[in-house]
Amino acid sequence: MSTDRYNARDAEPRWQAAWSERGIFRTRNDDPRPKFFVMEMFPYPSGRIHIGHGRNYVMGDVLARYKRMKGFNVLHPMGWDSFGLPAENAAIERGIHPKSWTYENIASMKEQLQLLGLSLDWNREIATCDPSYYVEQQRIFLDFLENDLAYRKESEVNWDPVDNTVLANEQVIEGRGWRSGAIVERRKLSQWFFRITAFAQELLDALDTLDRWPDKVRLMQRNWIGRSEGLEVLFELSKASLAAAGTAAVKVYTTRPDTLFGASFLALSPDHPLARHLAASRPELAAFIADCKTGGTSAEAIETQEKKGFDTGLTVVHPLDADLTVPVYVANFVLMDYGTGAIFGCPAHDQRDLDFARKYGLTVTPVVLPPDADPATFAVEEIAYDGEGTLFHSHFLDGLTIAAAKEAVARRLERFRVGEEPQGTRKVNFRLRDWGISRQRYWGCPIPIIHCDSCGPVPVPRDQLPVTLPDDVTFDRPGNPLDRAKAWRDVPCPKCGAPAKRETDTMDTFVDSSWYFLRYASDDVNTPLDKAAVKHWLPVDQYIGGIEHAILHLLYSRFFTRALAACGRVDVTEPFAGLFTQGMIVHETYKDPQGRWLFPEEITLTGPGTAVMVEGGAPVTVGPPEKMSKSKRNVVAPEVVADTYGVDTARWFMLADTPPERDSEWTQSGIEGAWRFVQRVWRQVNEAIELGAAADAAKPDAFGPEATALRRAAHGLAHQVADDVERLRFNVAVAHVHEFSNAFGQAIAAARGASPVPDDLAFALREAAEMLVQVVGPMTPHLAEECWVLLGHDTLLAEASWPQVDEALLVEDTITLPIQVNGKRRGDVTVPRDATPAEVEAVVLELDSVRKALDGKPPKRIIVVPQRIVNVVA
RNA sequence: GCGGACGUGGCGAAACUGGUAGACGCAAGGCACUUAAAAUGCCUCACCCGAAAGGGUAUGCGGGUUCGAUUCCCGCCGUCCGCACCA
Numbered sequence: 001m002s003t004d005r006y007n008a009r010d011a012e013p014r015w016q017a018a019w020s021e022r023g024i025f026r027t028r029n030d031d032p033r034p035k036f037f038v039m040e041m042f043p044y045p046s047g048r049i050h051i052g053h054g055r056n057y058v059m060g061d062v063l064a065r066y067k068r069m070k071g072f073n074v075l076h077p078m079g080w081d082s083f084g085l086p087a088e089n090a091a092i093e094r095g096i097h098p099k100s101w102t103y104e105n106i107a108s109m110k111e112q113l114q115l116l117g118l119s120l121d122w123n124r125e126i127a128t129c130d131p132s133y134y135v136e137q138q139r140i141f142l143d144f145l146e147n148d149l150a151y152r153k154e155s156e157v158n159w160d161p162v163d164n165t166v167l168a169n170e171q172v173i174e175g176r177g178w179r180s181g182a183i184v185e186r187r188k189l190s191q192w193f194f195r196i197t198a199f200a201q202e203l204l205d206a207l208d209t210l211d212r213w214p215d216k217v218r219l220m221q222r223n224w225i226g227r228s229e230g231l232e233v234l235f236e237l238s239k240a241s242l243a244a245a246g247t248a249a250v251k252v253y254t255t256r257p258d259t260l261f262g263a264s265f266l267a268l269s270p271d272h273p274l275a276r277h278l279a280a281s282r283p284e285l286a287a288f289i290a291d292c293k294t295g296g297t298s299a300e301a302i303e304t305q306e307k308k309g310f311d312t313g314l315t316v317v318h319p320l321d322a323d324l325t326v327p328v329y330v331a332n333f334v335l336m337d338y339g340t341g342a343i344f345g346c347p348a349h350d351q352r353d354l355d356f357a358r359k360y361g362l363t364v365t366p367v368v369l370p371p372d373a374d375p376a377t378f379a380v381e382e383i384a385y386d387g388e389g390t391l392f393h394s395h396f397l398d399g400l401t402i403a404a405a406k407e408a409v410a411r412r413l414e415r416f417r418v419g420e421e422p423q424g425t426r427k428v429n430f431r432l433r434d435w436g437i438s439r440q441r442y443w444g445c446p447i448p449i450i451h452c453d454s455c456g457p458v459p460v461p462r463d464q465l466p467v468t469l470p471d472d473v474t475f476d477r478p479g480n481p482l483d484r485a486k487a488w489r490d491v492p493c494p495k496c497g498a499p500a501k502r503e504t505d506t507m508d509t510f511v512d513s514s515w516y517f518l519r520y521a522s523d524d525v526n527t528p529l530d531k532a533a534v535k536h537w538l539p540v541d542q543y544i545g546g547i548e549h550a551i552l553h554l555l556y557s558r559f560f561t562r563a564l565a566a567c568g569r570v571d572v573t574e575p576f577a578g579l580f581t582q583g584m585i586v587h588e589t590y591k592d593p594q595g596r597w598l599f600p601e602e603i604t605l606t607g608p609g610t611a612v613m614v615e616g617g618a619p620v621t622v623g624p625p626e627k628m629s630k631s632k633r634n635v636v637a638p639e640v641v642a643d644t645y646g647v648d649t650a651r652w653f654m655l656a657d658t659p660p661e662r663d664s665e666w667t668q669s670g671i672e673g674a675w676r677f678v679q680r681v682w683r684q685v686n687e688a689i690e691l692g693a694a695a696d697a698a699k700p701d702a703f704g705p706e707a708t709a710l711r712r713a714a715h716g717l718a719h720q721v722a723d724d725v726e727r728l729r730f731n732v733a734v735a736h737v738h739e740f741s742n743a744f745g746q747a748i749a750a751a752r753g754a755s756p757v758p759d760d761l762a763f764a765l766r767e768a769a770e771m772l773v774q775v776v777g778p779m780t781p782h783l784a785e786e787c788w789v790l791l792g793h794d795t796l797l798a799e800a801s802w803p804q805v806d807e808a809l810l811v812e813d814t815i816t817l818p819i820q821v822n823g824k825r826r827g828d829v830t831v832p833r834d835a836t837p838a839e840v841e842a843v844v845l846e847l848d849s850v851r852k853a854l855d856g857k858p859p860k861r862i863i864v865v866p867q868r869i870v871n872v873v874a
Numbered sequence: 875g876c877g878g879a880c881g882u883g884g885c886g887a888a889a890c891u892g893g894u895a896g897a898c899g900c901a902a903g904g905c906a907c908u909u910a911a912a913a914u915g916c917c918u919c920a921c922c923c924g925a926a927a928g929g930g931u932a933u934g935c936g937g938g939u940u941c942g943a944u945u946c947c948c949g950c951c952g953u954c955c956g957c958a959c960c961a
Contacts, residue, residue: 735898818894
């Protein structure tokens with residue numbers, strides 16, 4: 001029997017081959033066991049991966065392997081989010097076709113991923129750029145179209161006037177095109193949209209049912225959907241303004257109808273129809289509107305933009321007091337696509353309105369009086385008041401709370417009429433916008449539409465799907481190659497047969513990832529969306545991925561699932577029952593004296609925060625830990641770790657110490673610690689086999705204290721780690737394994753001292769070794785297989801069960817209670833587990849430390865918390 | 875600006891629903907084994923006073939509730955994240 005080192009380099013490929021040969025991770029839909037669907041967010045095949053990419057896959061793998069041991073039919077699939085801009089950039093920069101670039105990357109990344117020993121069902125591997133995948137996406141598009149969930153409308157895009165091309169937001173850098181450097185314009189194009197807003201309320205409400213999602217993510221989605229309740233109010237134009245306006249009234253949206261008596265201006269969006277109407281005959285207004293259009297759409301451009309207004313000279317009548325009129329401005333900060341594109345300004349109670357009023361000399365009338373403020377002297381100067389209070393200066397609202405005033409105004413305006421319409425209408429608004437999916441790009445899923453001059457946009461007949469991307473395209477010029485692919489583009493109209501053109505826009509890649517989890521359910525490539533299989537597998541029991549997808553990907557996926565249900569394609573509404581957002585792996589950064597980034601293997605650490613270069617010994621600037629990235633070179637290649645320490649060491653390290661939702665720092669000493677532990681398990685199992693009972697030894701009738709202690713530790717381990725893994729507390733699971741290993745080591749040392757080893761201890765040693773191996777199986781699967789063989793098994797541990805826990809061993813007969821006097825610990829006492837509080841009290845009062853503290857006086861009170869603590873109040 | 879989270883030894887952290895603060899690991903120091911080193915095993919390791927026994931102080935800071943607070947409440951300070959002209 002060998003107690004040499006465990007040779008990961010030899011063992012790991014062997015076991016990976018064994019798993020693969022036996023096909024044990026192949027999942028069948030007709031398996032009768034209860035299902036468990038665990039998946040990690042699929043990667044974009046950008047090229048080589050680094051160890052930082054591996055953390056979420058390892059976490060998912062631990063759960064998948066654990067659930068298999070617990071008797072579940074586990075689905076743990078993998079795929080590639082393989083459409084996207086980087087492939088096109090590679091084509092432009094290096095002349096490689098996006099398709100070859102993508103598939104080459106998939107091949108090498110797959111090899112690297114497989115190195116990690118993940119228990120994936122590669123039979124269900126998908127790539128979103130494969131026609132066998134996107135054919136279904138095109139069908140879904142047509143389903144959405146037929147169910148009024150997809151539509152076409154004009155929308156603004158970033159336009160590069162030099163390259164004559166549309167730019168994605170991330171290609172606009174400081175308002176300029178990333179390649180041409182030209183100032184980006186906003187231009188309107190006809191584009192396809194998915195009607196996610198139809199589900200706004202459902203998507204919001206259902207967040208409450210997602211109790212296994214992080215609160216943070218639910219909150220982010222809630223804010224993103226952004227529901228607000230308010231009132232639409234018609235402001236009639238005053239008589240003098242009617243002719244110029246050419247309309248009878250302007251509709252505004254407000255969430256603060258209570259402050260209506262504080263209104264001092266109305267502001268229209270530059271895109272508001274009335275603003276445009278007026279601009280037609282007023283060049284200075286047209287110029288103002290044009291001026292509003294310059295500048296980027298980015299957040300910081302908007303933030304720094306000065307708030308500007310243009311006085312139209314028109315006035316409107318106050319809806320609650322016909323004697324009052326309010327001036328109408330056009331203002332650059334009013335958005336056309338939220339509410340009605342027009343607002344009323346109440347400067348006293350809205351900071352932005354106040355700034356605007358001060359700038360243009362408008363009146364500021366406070367109408368909400370803060371509690372305890374004096375109505376005679378309260379005034380708003382520089383800071384608007386948006387707190388609670390009661391109404392004043394507000395006629396029939398005076399004295400009401402804000403909530404009551406809102407209600408009173410709504411009731412009154414609902415009864416008033418402007419023409420046929422009620423003057424006020426309660427309205428719920430959402431911040432959420434419909435999802436524009438058109439991208440003027442080549443490397444994406446083609447939109448299955450043909451544009452005909454006489455028939456308009458015509459869906460591609462379903463029997464002609466998929467519309468596949470043409471391979472014969474060039475990237476030597478800016479713009480979308482599909483626009484130039486004449487042979488592909490020019491087709492007859494499916495309806496009338498006249499010459500027509502294909503839609504050359506492709507879908508946003510977020511569409512690809514919005515239903516791939518449904519695709520995994522099917523094990524038949526010809527039925528990519530299999531309703532019965534989806535019903536069987538969905539929802540995903542545990543989804544694991546980065547927090548960066550908290551909003552878009554996860555919201556789009558939720559929408560897609562609901563939309564598909566509305567189309568009758570699936571029976572589920574929420575795709576992900578459990579969500580976990582894992583932290584990143586970070587690593588220190590290193591720079592040479594010239595300021596160039598260095599790879600970790602190019603430096604030698606010489607102390608805390610100091611390092612020198614391996615070659616030449618020049619001093620190295622050590623930077624703080626940051627997300628691993630190729631550009632900063634603070635990356636570690638998985639194959640290097642596998643070669644040096646073995647993959648199990650890397651897996652153990654990734655799970656240890658840091659809570660999985662936090663960022664974890666990759667360090668040399670940390671990985672060495674993990675390596676030592678892997679070796680320790682190997683050694684302990686070997687020693688336990690040597691000292692322990694034979695595999696077929698009968699269980700002794702009785703166990704002495706030493707053997708019992710070890711058995712308690714081993715059964716406690718299996719119990720604890722099961723709980724830890726279920727709750728994804730991998731760092732705590734690792735700590736519990738360490739704790740057990742310490743106890744195991746002591747038992748082994750004790751056994752060494754005995755000769756011969758008593759039967760009960762020998763049995764316990766062997767049992768403990770078995771349990772340890774089973775428990776670490778999900779975390780360090782190769783090591784566990786190797787130990788499993790040593791233990792005499794001819795099966796695979798990957799197919800073994802989780803150890804049976806003897807519940808009786810988890811409870812002790814006696815229990816040690818800490819004793820406090822006045823809340824300070826003054827000792828402890830060991831009592832029978834089932835001792836009554838009175839019995840405990842009696843024992844406690846006899847304690848020297850307690851007597852000393854009481855100093856002969858009777859205690860005021862004794863609190864006995866059974867099986868927890870005793871507190872004596874002196 | 876709005877919303878949220880977090881703050882515990884030299885470091886990563888643990889502490890279940892208000893009940894022994896610092897489990898477990900890393901680093902550091904000591905000892906054993908060794909010709910020596912590596913590896914391994916054992917021991918020490920929050921801070922202050924003390925030779926020790928023991929005592930005191932400690933979970934960002936200040937209050938509060940409680941027999942008892944890392945945990946609950948209020949106010950500050952700091953760090954991080956999300957949204958951001960949303961009427």
